Amino acid sequence: MLRLQAPLPDGYSTSTPEDLAARIAAAKAALGDRLMILGHHYQRDEVMRWADARGDSFGLSRLAARSHAEYVVFCGVHFMAESADILTGPDQQVVLPDLNAGCSMADMADLDSVEEAWDSLAEVTDVETIVPITYMNSAAVLKAFVGRHGGAVCTSSNARKILTWALGQRGPDTKVLFFPDQHLGRNTAYQLGYAEADMAVWDPRRALGGLDERTVKEARFLLWKGHCSVHQRFRPAHVEEFRAAHPGGVVIAHPECSHEVVALADEVGSTDYIISAVERLEQERPGVDVAVATEIHLVQRLAHEHPGVQVDSLDPLICPCSTMFRIDAAHLAWVLEELVGGRVVNRITVDDATAGAARVALQRMLDIS
Ligand code: 13P
Ligand code: SF4
Numbered sequence: 001m002l003r004l005q006a007p008l009p010d011g012y013s014t015s016t017p018e019d020l021a022a023r024i025a026a027a028k029a030a031l032g033d034r035l036m037i038l039g040h041h042y043q044r045d046e047v048m049r050w051a052d053a054r055g056d057s058f059g060l061s062r063l064a065a066r067s068h069a070e071y072v073v074f075c076g077v078h079f080m081a082e083s084a085d086i087l088t089g090p091d092q093q094v095v096l097p098d099l100n101a102g103c104s105m106a107d108m109a110d111l112d113s114v115e116e117a118w119d120s121l122a123e124v125t126d127v128e129t130i131v132p133i134t135y136m137n138s139a140a141v142l143k144a145f146v147g148r149h150g151g152a153v154c155t156s157s158n159a160r161k162i163l164t165w166a167l168g169q170r171g172p173d174t175k176v177l178f179f180p181d182q183h184l185g186r187n188t189a190y191q192l193g194y195a196e197a198d199m200a201v202w203d204p205r206r207a208l209g210g211l212d213e214r215t216v217k218e219a220r221f222l223l224w225k226g227h228c229s230v231h232q233r234f235r236p237a238h239v240e241e242f243r244a245a246h247p248g249g250v251v252i253a254h255p256e257c258s259h260e261v262v263a264l265a266d267e268v269g270s271t272d273y274i275i276s277a278v279e280r281l282e283q284e285r286p287g288v289d290v291a292v293a294t295e296i297h298l299v300q301r302l303a304h305e306h307p308g309v310q311v312d313s314l315d316p317l318i319c320p321c322s323t324m325f326r327i328d329a330a331h332l333a334w335v336l337e338e339l340v341g342g343r344v345v346n347r348i349t350v351d352d353a354t355a356g357a358a359r360v361a362l363q364r365m366l367d368i369s
Contacts, residue, residue, distance in 0.1 A: 005099040012330040020329040027336035036069035040076035041271040042324040044297040054272040058155035082140040094247040097331035108226030109180035112142045113204040131166040144357035152364035157270035159188040180226030187255045229254035234293040239264040241304040242291045249289035282308040
């Protein structure tokens, strides 16, 4: 999706890091309790140091829902800011410092293709038995679609609970249509004890998702053909190389990695889970080598903040999320100084009809988790 961020006004991109830090500190102090800065774990340090709260996408959505700040500046990506707008009150405003901070995975499912998929499914099976589940990494219109069709949102930290809930919704023949990340869907289905034969990949570019009627009818999970380009880079060979070099080392993977990688990992979980696993290993196994399969800014922060263990990326070639990386100190300074001046720039809003239906799906997630 194209969201064009205008170039920053003069003086931001050319400022020194020290100058930007002083400007952010001054703007933050001027705004006081009226402001809450939320930082996703993949943010750069120059941004994260200003966050009032850090979290994974689930934790940040819960914080946004509980916050009373007039301005919530979301240092993360667009779908997270949209969810924050849906979960905050009408007198609160959510700001994304760079409008080009999207998510390539979220863009792999759009409303037209999901509606087309639903219509095609209705031709061959009873859609009343299908519960649509969207990963948090999706546009608000898709969360609204799910809300209208009795489904829920999930994140990587609660996918198991949400899928368990979904499978109990429509009797023994319940199916789940899971989008946009096939890997999180597949990894969670395996965790729940399902087999490959219970899952089918739905390719939105092909008629009936590229499947035959029988496969659609028999599958318990229809997994949208989407992926995260950051996490899909990790390969089983990386695990094998790490194990050969560090016998006794620990591999921790995010569930957006392929099932081949997840099956070889010692621990699997959301960004919050990964952080708590490293904290635990530092206590229980000081000095152990830990290879982490997730975005590089989180891996580097873990390495810095936990010197008692040796933390490295599972992939020796670094692997940043280029859209998360768009949020920098210059953009943060700009939006904050505009707020101090009484101007809200880069506000993220979701229209009332979409927000109402999406809130149903988000609230179901919060209630089930
Ligand atoms: P978390 O749910 O772990 O925050 O992951 C969000 C994300 O975008 C991972 O790529
Ligand atoms: Fe999207 Fe992947 Fe970046 Fe997460 S890491 S925001 S899923 S592109």
